[in-house]
Structures are given as C-alpha cells and as structure tokens.
Amino acid sequence: MPTASSVAFVADSTLGLSPEEAEGQGIHVVPQQVIWQGKPFRDLVEITPEEVLALLAKGERLSTSQVAPEDLRATYQELLKTHERVLSVHVSGHLSGTVTTARAVAQGFGQRVRVLDSWSLNGGLLLVLKEARRLLHTGTAWEGLEEAVAPYRERVRGYVLPRTLTYLHRSGRISGLQSLVGSFLRILPVLEVKGGRVLPGPRVRGFAEGLRKVAELFRRDFPGGALVHLAHAGNPEAASALGELLRAEGVEVLATLQAGAAVSVHTGPGTVALFAGPRR
Numbered sequence: 521m522p523t524a525s526s527v528a529f530v531a532d533s534t535l536g537l538s539p540e541e542a543e544g545q546g547i548h549v550v551p552q553q554v555i556w557q558g559k560p561f562r563d564l565v566e567i568t569p570e571e572v573l574a575l576l577a578k579g580e581r582l583s584t585s586q587v588a589p590e591d592l593r594a595t596y597q598e599l600l601k602t603h604e605r606v607l608s609v610h611v612s613g614h615l616s617g618t619v620t621t622a623r624a625v626a627q628g629f630g631q632r633v634r635v636l637d638s639w640s641l642n643g644g645l646l647l648v649l650k651e652a653r654r655l656l657h658t659g660t661a662w663e664g665l666e667e668a669v670a671p672y673r674e675r676v677r678g679y680v681l682p683r684t685l686t687y688l689h690r691s692g693r694i695s696g697l698q699s700l701v702g703s704f705l706r707i708l709p710v711l712e713v714k715g716g717r718v719l720p721g722p723r724v725r726g727f728a729e730g731l732r733k734v735a736e737l738f739r740r741d742f743p744g745g746a747l748v749h750l751a752h753a754g755n756p757e758a759a760s761a762l763g764e765l766l767r768a769e770g771v772e773v774l775a776t777l778q779a780g781a782a783v784s785v786h787t788g789p790g791t792v793a794l795f796a797g798p799r800r
Contacts, residue, residue, distance in 0.1 A: 526603060526604040526605065527603060527604065527605045527606065527607050527653075527656060528548060528599040528600075528602070528603040528605070528606045528607070529546060529547045529548065529606075529607050529609070529649060529652075529653060530547070530548045530549075530550060530592075530595060530596075530599070530606055530607070530608040530609070531547050531548075531549060531550075531608075531609050531610065531645060531646075531649055532549070532550050532551070532552050532587050532610050532611055532616075532618050532645075533549050533550070533551045533552045533563040533564050533587075533780060533781070533782075534552060534610075534611040534616070534641040534642055534645060534780050534781075534782045534783075535547070535549060535642065535645050535646055535649075535777075535780070536642040536643060536645075536646070536749075536751050536777030536778050536779065536780050537549065537646070537777060537778070538564060538778070539564060546653075547649065548595060548599060549564065550587045550591045550592055550595050551563040551564055551565050551566075551587065551588075551591060552584055552585065552586065552587055552611075552616070552618070552780075552781060552782060553584065553585040553586070553587070553588065554567050554572060554582055554583075554584055554585075554781045554785070555582065555583040555584065555585055556575065556580065556582050557580075560585060560588075562588075562591070563584075563780070563781045567781075569753075569754075569778050569779075569780065569781065569784070570754075572781045572784050572785065573753060573754045573784055573789045576687070576784060576785065576788060576789055577789055581690065582781075582785045583785060584616075584781055584782050584785050584786075586616050586617040586618040586621055587610075587618045587621060587622070589621055589624070589625050592608070592621065592622050592625045593625050593628070596608070596625065596626070596629055596633050600629065600632055600633075604632070605631075605632050605633070605634065605662065606629070606632065606633045606634070607634050607636060607649075607652060607653075607656075607665070608622050608626065608633060608634070608635045608636065609635075609636045609638050609645060609648060609649040609652060610622055610635065610636070610637065610638060610645070611638065611640075611641040611645060611782065612637060612638060612639050612640055612641060612713075612716035612717070613637045613716065614639075614716040614717045615641060615716070615717075615718065615782075616782070619635060619637045622635045623635045631662070631663075634662065634665065634666075636648070636649075636652060636665070636666055636669065637716065638673065638676075639673050639674070639676065639715060639716035640673075640676050640678055640713055640716070640795065641678070641713070641780075641782060641783070642678070642749070642751050642777060642779065642780060642782075642783060642793065642795055643678070643748075643749025643750070643751055643775075643777055643793070643794075643795030643796075644676045644677070644678050644713060644749075644795040644797070646749060646777075646795075647676055647747055647749070647795065647796075647797035648669065648672065648673050648676060648797070651669055651672045651673075651797070651800070652665060652669050654800060655668050655669060672797065672798065674715070675797060675798050676714075676795070676796070676797040677712065677713065677714050677738075677741050677742075677795070677796050677797075678712065678713030678714070678793060678794065678795045678796075679710055679711070679712055679713070679721070679734045679737050679738060679793065679794045679795075680710070680711040680712075680713065680718070680783070680787060680791060680792075680793040681708065681710050681711075681727070681730040681731065681733075681734055681791065681792050681793070682708060682709070682711075682787040682788055682790070682791045683708075683727060683755065683758075683788060683789065683790025683791060683792075684708075684788050684790065685707075685708065685709075686788055687785070687786060687787055687788030688709075688786070688787060688788075707723050707724070707725060708723065708724055708725075708726070708727065708730050709721060709722075709723050709724075710722055710723075710724060710730060710733050710734060710737065711787070712737070713795070721737065722737075727758070727790075731758065731761055731762050731765065731792065732765065734762060734792070734794050735762065735765040735766060735769075735794075738766070738771075738794055738796055739769070741796070742796055742798075745770070745771055745799065746771075746796040746797060746798060746799060747774060747796065747797050747798070747799055748766065748771060748772065748773050748774060748794060748795070748796045749773070749774055749775050749776070749777055749794075749795045749796075750762060750763055750773055750775075750776045750777070750792070750793070750794055750795075751776065751777040751778065751779045751780075751783065751792070751793040751794075751795065752776065752778075752779055752790075752791065752792045752793070753778075753779035753783060753784040753787070753788065753789050753790060753791040753792075754779075754784075754789045754790065755789070755790045755791065755792055756776070758790070758792045759776050759792050760776075762792055762794065763776070766794075779791055779793060
C-alpha cells in the first residue's frame with residue numbers, strides 16, 4: 521500500500537504558492553496558462569503574478585486556460601522516477617478543464633497516477649490536498665482516497681471580494697448595466713466558492729463593508745472555527761485587515777497566498793479572498 525512518503529503531490533498554479541514555496545511543502549506545481557494578445561504564457565514560468573496585475577491595471581485584456589497536457593505528462597514522468605505514485609490535485613472542474621485533461625494524461629500511467637478534483641482553488645485546493653495527504657498518512661487505501669476525502673471537500677468554502685466590478689463584467693459574469701449601476705453606487709458582490717462552483721453571494725456597499733461581510737459569512741459557515749488561508753491580488757493591506765478581523769475573534773490564519781492569475785484575471789487587481797475548511 522502506498523504511503524504519503526511514497527507519493528508525490530502535484531497541484532496546478534491556482535494553488536497560490538510560488539513553485540519554490542510549494543516545493544518547500546512537498547508539492548510540485550504545474551502551470552496554468554495566461555492568454556495575452558492571443559499567445560499563451562505559462563503561469564509562474566513565463567509570466568509572473570506581478571506582470572499579470574500590471575497588464576490588467578494598464579487595461580490589457582487577459583484570459584486563462586488550463587494546464588497543457590505536455591506539462592502534466594512531463595511532470596508525472598519525472599516524479600515517477602523517484603516515487604511509487606503521484607496524486608494530482610487541481611482547481612475545480614467547474615472552473616477549468618485541467619481536471620479533465622489531467623485524467624486523460626493519467627490514463628497513460630495506469631494506477632500509478634490518481635487525479636483529484638479539489639472542488640475549489642487557491643487556499644481551498646491547498647486544504648483539500650493536505651487532507652488527502654493526511655488520509656494517506658493514516659492508512660487510507662489509494663483506491664478509496666477520493667471517496668475518503670469527499671466529505672471534507674464538500675465542507676471547504678471560499679469567499680471572494682473584488683475591488684471593482686470591471687473585471688467581472690469583462691469576464692461575462694455580470695452585465696454592463698450591472699457594472700455601471702454597481703460602480704456608481706459602490707455596490708460589490710461577495711462571491712462564494714462551494715461545491716466546486718463560484719456563486720453570487722450578498723452585495724455590500726463599499727470594500728470595507730465587504731471585508732466585514734466576508735468575516736461574517738465565515739462565522740456563519742464555521743461557528744466553531746476552521747483552518748483558514750487568505751489570498752489577495754496585489755492588495756496585502758486589505759488581506760491584513762481581513763486577517764485582523766479574524767484574529768480578533770481568535771481565528772488563526774495559516775497563510776496569506778497570492779490570488780494567482782486565475783483569480784486576478786476574472787475578478788481584478790485588489791481582490792481579497794478567504795478559504796476555509798474544517799479542523800482535523
């Protein structure tokens with residue numbers, strides 16, 4: 521039976537950690553793709569988060585695309601030289617085609633590579649990956665891993681607060697009229713990530729109220745506390761302010777991550793997010 525020490529762990533770059541940070545936690549990152557002027561750039565390899573934010577701030581139109589099959593294949597081949605198995609955990613299949621592509625690539629490696637849909641992204645993906653690692657450490661069978669992690673995955677939540685409606689409009693999530701009226705009235709939505717989908721949540725008047733609403737939604741869903749990761753797209757001050765709201769109530773923030781290209785492109789610079797999962 522494979523144990524966590526004999527398994528290599530892979531995640532895509534929506535994880536929110538740099539390749540170096542991820543490697544320090546025993547995770548190998550494969551890049552999503554950022555599309556600029558019709559050309560793909562490998563996230564964190566050929567384009568940095570800072571460059572993505574700068575291009576967006578200049579008004580450039582960017583989009584994102586799934587991990588390239590050849591990057592997945594090369595990563596699996598290399599890791600299987602030194603590990604018995606590979607567990608590949610990815611952004612929700614409702615948000616990206618990466619899971620589908622990874623499963624197709626994994627078929628070429630038989631049972632040695634298993635692909636898991638996190639039903640989340642960023643800090644939520646990290647929480648699901650670490651739960652899968654914990655289950656392997658405690659003796660969960662390789663064949664039953666996805667079934668074992670499912671109850672935890674279902675309880676992971678995300679709360680995303682954009683700084684502006686501009687990028688939600690560009691990505692087609694809201695209409696031009698909604699964007700115009702919302703911007704005039706300083707109305708912002710809090711987006712909720714659950715069940716693998718991004719859903720519209722409550723609307724707030726202004727960013728400061730939005731931070732308080734994020735903390736309130738977290739308390740609603742996790743009255744007894746939780747494991748928490750924060751993330752931001754070039755807005756460390758707001759992430760710090762949200763962290764203070766949580767710490768004032770005794771909530772420990774495990775880490776503050778980069779929002780990453782997938783979040784930045786679709787919700788814009790300045791976005792802040794909170795991802796939470798049950799304690800173990």
